[in-house]
Every structure is written in structure tokens, then in C-alpha cells.
Amino acid sequence: NAGVMQNPRHLVRRRGQEARLRCSPMKGHSHVYWYRQLPEEGLKFMVYLQKENIIDESGMPKERFSAEFPKEGPSILRIQQVVRGDSAAYFCASSPPGYITEEETQYFGPGTRLLVL
Amino acid sequence: DAKTTQPPSMDCAEGRAANLPCNHSTISGNEYVYWYRQIHSQGPQYIIHGLKNNETNEMASLIITEDRKSSTLILPHATLRDTAVYYCIVRVGGDKIIFGKGTRLHILP
Numbered sequence: 472n473a474g475v476m477q478n479p480r481h482l483v484r485r486r487g488q489e490a491r492l493r494c495s496p497m498k499g500h501s502h503v504y505w506y507r508q509l510p511e512e513g514l515k516f517m518v519y520l521q522k523e524n525i526i527d528e529s530g531m532p533k534e535r536f537s538a539e540f541p542k543e544g545p546s547i548l549r550i551q552q553v554v555r556g557d558s559a560a561y562f563c564a565s566s567p568p569g570y571i572t573e574e575e576t577q578y579f580g581p582g583t584r585l586l587v588l
Numbered sequence: 589d590a591k592t593t594q595p596p597s598m599d600c601a602e603g604r605a606a607n608l609p610c611n612h613s614t615i616s617g618n619e620y621v622y623w624y625r626q627i628h629s630q631g632p633q634y635i636i637h638g639l640k641n642n643e644t645n646e647m648a649s650l651i652i653t654e655d656r657k658s659s660t661l662i663l664p665h666a667t668l669r670d671t672a673v674y675y676c677i678v679r680v681g682g683d684k685i686i687f688g689k690g691t692r693l694h695i696l697p
Contacts, residue, residue, distance in 0.1 A: 475631075504684060514632065516684040527684060562631050564685075574620055574639070575681025579631035 473498065475565050475580035483586045490550040490557070492583045496565030503546040504577055505538060508560045520546060521568075553587045560584050591615065592676045597692040600670075606663040608691050610676030613657045618680055621652060623661045625672040626690075632675065635661065671695045 476495040484490050496503050505517040519527040520540035531538065535553075540546040550557055561584075564577035593611040600606040612621065622637040636643055636650045638659075643650045649662040663670055675690040 502682075506685075506687075508629075513689060514626075514685075514687040516686065519684055530684070560629060564632075566681075574637070576622070576634055576637060577685060578634055579624075581631045582629075 475500075475563060475578055477561075477563055477580040477583050479583060480581060481584050481586070483588065484553045485588050486554055487552050490553050490585055490587075492548040492550075492561050492563075492585070493545040494548070494563035494565075494580060495545040496563075497567075497578055499567060500565035500578075501568040502566040502575075503540050504564045504566075505546075505548050506562045506564065508562065508582075510559065514562065517548075550585075553585075555587045558585055558587045591619075591678045591686070592688055594674075594676055594688065594691045596689060597694065599694045599696055600663075600666045601696050602667060603665055606661075606666040606670065606693060606695070608661040608663075608674050608676075608693065609658065610660070611658045612676070612678045615656050615678050616680075619678045620680065621650065621656075621659050622677040622679060622685075623648070623650065624675045624677065624685075625670075626675070627669075627672040632687075633672075635674075666693075666695050668695050668697060 501522050503520045506514045508514045516530040518531050518538045535551045537549045560582045562582045564579045566575050566577045620637050623635040624632040626632045638650045652659045673690040673692050
């Protein structure tokens with residue numbers, strides 16, 4: 472059973488370009504979380520999605536950032552008009568659908584390292 | 589803010605048990621204690637979690653005090669590959685993970 476997959480692993484963009492980061496959850500998982508880790512800082516939550524729904528986007532910057540998790544295909548984190556401050560590692564995590572108790576484990580992917588020149 | 593307090597760094601000799609403490613004095617009754625680690629900018633790796641009882645798996649053991657206000661992660665025989673930042677997290681399912689600064693564990697040869 473493959474783990475969480477993210478691509479590309481490394482992405483270089485010039486200021487003003489768009490960045491698209493993809494996350495394929497573990498098989499059978501329908502919840503996806505995105506986190507960002509700025510250089511020398513801790514991981515910060517960005518957004519939580521279930522299939523076709525955004526559940527919590529309290530950590531998303533108000534402008535230029537968007538996320539989706541369509542019925543078919545991977546989750547996409549999209550950053551428009553990138554700036555140097557967007558350079559970071561972006562991690563996604565997935566978890567299985569529904570939980571009988573309040574126990575739910577997130578499993579992380581290897582991350583996408585975005586460098587904005 | 590993270591609901592946990594961990595020492596910023598610890599050293600452990602290779603082959604010895606590494607005991608990483610965590611305080612979570614404001615933990616709620618339905619919150620679980622989770623441990624993750626991040627090895628040199630890789631994706632966080634799930635280690636173990638528990639609610640009340642002590643837990644053990646192939647990676648580690650988790651000891652939770654009876655009042656649930658603190659816990660200890662035990663790596664029984666630390667190796668150089670266990671060098672990482674270890675995060676103690678309290679949360680309920682379906683909630684985002686709020687990462688603190690964690691403990692940077694150095695395994696000494």
C-alpha cells in the first residue's frame with residue numbers, strides 16, 4: 472500500500488508565476504491536510520479538505536492561495552503570482568474516512584520544496 | 589498555540605534508551621497524545637499515539653501518566669537514524685495538527 476505521494480518533489484518558479492502542488496492520499500483515505508514549513512520554522516496548518524469540500528481553511532493566506540480535492544484525482548494546492556516569501560516545504564497528510572471514536576491518524580507525504588527566484 | 593511543552597533538545601548515547609518527556613497539563617478528556625518525528629526536513633513520520641493506556645509498537649513505547657498531564661516517548665535502543673525533531677501533539681480526530689517546536693534529539697555515537 473503506497474504512502475502519501477506528492478509531486479513534484481522540487482519546484483522552481485520565478486516571481487509572478489503559478490505553482491501547482493499535487494498530493495495523492497493513501498489508498499482508501501478521503502481526508503487531506505496541507506501544511507507549510509518555512510525555512511528554519513515549524514510546520515503550520517493551511518487547509519483541510521474532504522472529497523469536493525473544504526472543511527477548514529483557517530490557515531490559508533487570504534490571497535493567491537487555493538486548494539481543491541476533486542472527486543477524482545489528487546488534491547491540488549495552487550499558489551498564484553508567487554513571491555519569494557512563498558519559498559517553503561509544503562507537506563500534505565491524509566487520513567481515512569470517518570472514525571468511530573475521535574482517534575484519527577494523519578500520515579504525511581515527503582513534501583514539495585518550492586523555491587521562488 | 590501548541591498545547592504541549594517539550595525540552596528543546598536532548599542527547600542520547602547510541603544503543604541506549606531515549607526517553608522524551610512531554611507536558612500537556614490542559615489536555616481534554618477526548619484528546620489523544622500523538623508523537624511524530626521529522627528527520628532532516630523529510631515529511632513528519634507518525635510514531636505512536638494513545639489515550640489513557642500505555643502503548644507499544646515496533647518503533648517505540650508511550651507512557652502516559654494516570655492524570656494524563658504528561659507522557660514519555662521511549663525509543664528502546666536508539667540508533668543514529670533516530671536523530672530527528674520529535675513532536676508531541678494532543679488532538680482529537682478530524683482536527684488539524686498544531687505543531688510546537690518539538691525536541692531535537694541527538695544520538696551520540
